[in-house]
Amino acid sequence: xxxxYLIEHEPLTLIDTGVKTAESLQTLRAAFDxxxxxxxxxxxxxxxxxxEDHLGQAQVIRDAGARLELWAHEAEAPIIESWTPERHxxxxxxxxLLREYGVPDELLERQTRWLRKVMxxxxxxxxxxxxxRVLRDGDRIPFKDFExxxxxxxxxxxxxxxxxxxxxRVLISGDHIMGDAVPFTxxxxxxxxxxxxxxxxxxxxxxxxxxxxxxxxxxxxQSFSAILPAHGGVIERPDRHIEDALLFxxxxxxxxxxxxxxxxxxxxxxxxxDIWKALFPKADPVEEMRTRMLxxxxxxxxxxxxxxxxxxxxxxxxxxxxxAPRP
Ligand SMILES: [Zn+2]
Numbered sequence: 261x262x263x264x265y266l267i268e269h270e271p272l273t274l275i276d277t278g279v280k281t282a283e284s285l286q287t288l289r290a291a292f293d294x295x296x297x298x299x300x301x302x303x304x305x306x307x308x309x310x311x312e313d314h315l316g317q318a319q320v321i322r323d324a325g326a327r328l329e330l331w332a333h334e335a336e337a338p339i340i341e342s343w344t345p346e347r348h349x350x351x352x353x354x355x356x357l358l359r360e361y362g363v364p365d366e367l368l369e370r371q372t373r374w375l376r377k378v379m380x381x382x383x384x385x386x387x388x389x390x391x392x393r394v395l396r397d398g399d400r401i402p403f404k405d406f407e408x409x410x411x412x413x414x415x416x417x418x419x420x421x422x423x424x425x426x427x428x429r430v431l432i433s434g435d436h437i438m439g440d441a442v443p444f445t446x447x448x449x450x451x452x453x454x455x456x457x458x459x460x461x462x463x464x465x466x467x468x469x470x471x472x473x474x475x476x477x478x479x480x481x482q483s484f485s486a487i488l489p490a491h492g493g494v495i496e497r498p499d500r501h502i503e504d505a506l507l508f509x510x511x512x513x514x515x516x517x518x519x520x521x522x523x524x525x526x527x528x529x530x531x532x533x534d535i536w537k538a539l540f541p542k543a544d545p546v547e548e549m550r551t552r553m554l555x556x557x558x559x560x561x562x563x564x565x566x567x568x569x570x571x572x573x574x575x576x577x578x579x580x581x582x583x584a585p586r587p
Contacts, residue, residue, distance in 0.1 A: 262313040262490050264288070265432060266295065270404040271303035275423065275432055276490055277317040279385040285320060300325035306401065307332040308434025308490065309417040310339045312386035319389040331401070333412060334394035335419030343388040345379060354550070356453030357465075361557050362531030362578045363549065371546050395421060408432075413479075415472025416443040422479075429485040436476070437501055439492025442508045445469045447554050447561070460573055469509065469558030470565050476505055515539065516559035520569065521583045529580040532556045 265275040278284040292299055299321050305328055307314050318330055318340075332340055355368050395401070397412035401423065411422040413436045423432040435443045445468030454463050479502050487495035495501045519535045528534070536549070536556050543552065560581060563569035570582045 263488070263493075264490075265488060266292070266297070267403065268295065268297075269406075272297065272301050273304040273306060273403070274302050274321070275306050276308055276314040276434065277305060277321060279313045280316040280320055280387055281385055285317060288317065298324075302326040302328050304328055305330045306395075306421075306423065307336070307340065308422070308432070308436075309333070309420045310336045310343065311417065311435065312384075314434065314490065315340055315343065315389070316386040319387045322389065329392035330389060331393040331395055332391050333410075333419030333421045334396055335414075336417065337391040337394050340391050341388055343386055345384045345386075350448055351375060353449055353453050354554075357447065357449065357557065358550070358553055360454065360577065360579055361553065361560075362533030363536075363553060364533070367545055367549070371549060374546050375550075413472075413475035414466075415445050415468045415475055417446055417468070418466045424482075424484075429483065431479075431482075431484045431487045431498065433487050433489045433495075435490050436472075437479075437487055437495065437498075437505060438489045439487075439495050439501075441491065442505050443472075444551060444554065445472045445558050447557050454577070460577070465561075467558060467561040469513075469562050473506065473509060473562070476502060512555060513559045513562050516556055517563055517568065517583070520560075520563070520581055524581075524583045529574065530582070531578055531580055532560055535560075 262276065262278050264278055267273040267275065278288055289299060302321055303326070305318050305321065307318070307330065310332070322328060330340075351372055355372060358368060359365065395410045397410065399410040401408040401410060406425065406427060409424040409426065411424055413420050413422050416435045420434060420436055422434065422436055447467050448465060450464045450466055452463070454461060484498040487498045487501060489495060516535060516539070519538050520530055523530045523534055523538060532553065536553055539556070540548070540552055543549070560569055560571070564571060568584050568586050570584050571579050574580050
């Protein structure tokens with residue numbers, strides 16, 4: 261379930277939209293009815309990010325007759341305008357990344373077959389739509405009597421936006437801070453996977469965990485009165501939730517550091533996949549590998565950024581990691 265927010269002011273503005281299903285549309289229509297509005301009255305949609313439970317119904321609301329502008333962060337506009345289920349999953353690119361971190365080809369093939377089967381189960385739950393205005397960090401979003409400030413908080417996605425109202429000190433947080441969970445952070449090649457002609461180069465990547473931690477630490481300094489997240493109810497103790505999110509990742513990064521240290525102590529060349537196997541011996545490698553491997557990769561990136569993981573490449577192109585003492 262996703263929470264969307266309607267700001268009943270001029271212009272009538274919806275923050276996020278829900279997935280594209282008949283049930284979700286019915287729920288949204290019922291909520292609008294209760295407030296005395298029609299979907300066709302929406303004048304502006306602001307997306308916190310492009311994920312399907314946020315973008316999903318934007319085009320549906322347009323098709324219901326709303327003449328609206330859609331605003332989103334500049335890094336997400338191209339994804340929103342060309343969204344397709346296949347593109348969103350980026351299966352092949354993620355496979356290249358997982359291969360670079362040591363996941364065996366045979367397992368990747370089995371896992372891809374399973375994922376494609378899962379994806380084919382129903383119609384797509386999101387759709388592309390046009391973006392009329394792109395937002396950047398610090399932009400002001402005007403209403404008749406007040407404005408919202410846009411905060412760029414990369415991590416969960418590269419262009420995730422938070423919306424802040426200074427008078428009330430309320431923060432609309434999308435998936436960056438959730439009421440009932442901590443978000444995963446995306447990790448993908450920015451300019452495509454390693455080329456067969458040059459498999460040894462480290463390719464530029466968006467590695468979400470490090471910016472997630474940075475952008476979350478920045479929120480510490482502000483004292484919000486409440487956080488309105490997209491999942492898990494209104495957050496009435498914002499400071500504690502922000503600390504909890506940081507602590508959650510701190511514990512996981514430390515766990516992965518310990519895994520790396522103990523495997524390396526046995527004199528072994530350690531891959532991300534070795535760490536996965538050591539940490540999750542009971543997990544199903546087909547159904548539970550992808551998200552947890554992306555967590556391992558994000559943590560290794562963060563440990564590299566902290567200078568306590570040294571990475572090199574084996575002759576077969578797979579990355580191997582060494583633990584370095586804390587500087
Ligand atoms: Zn999301």
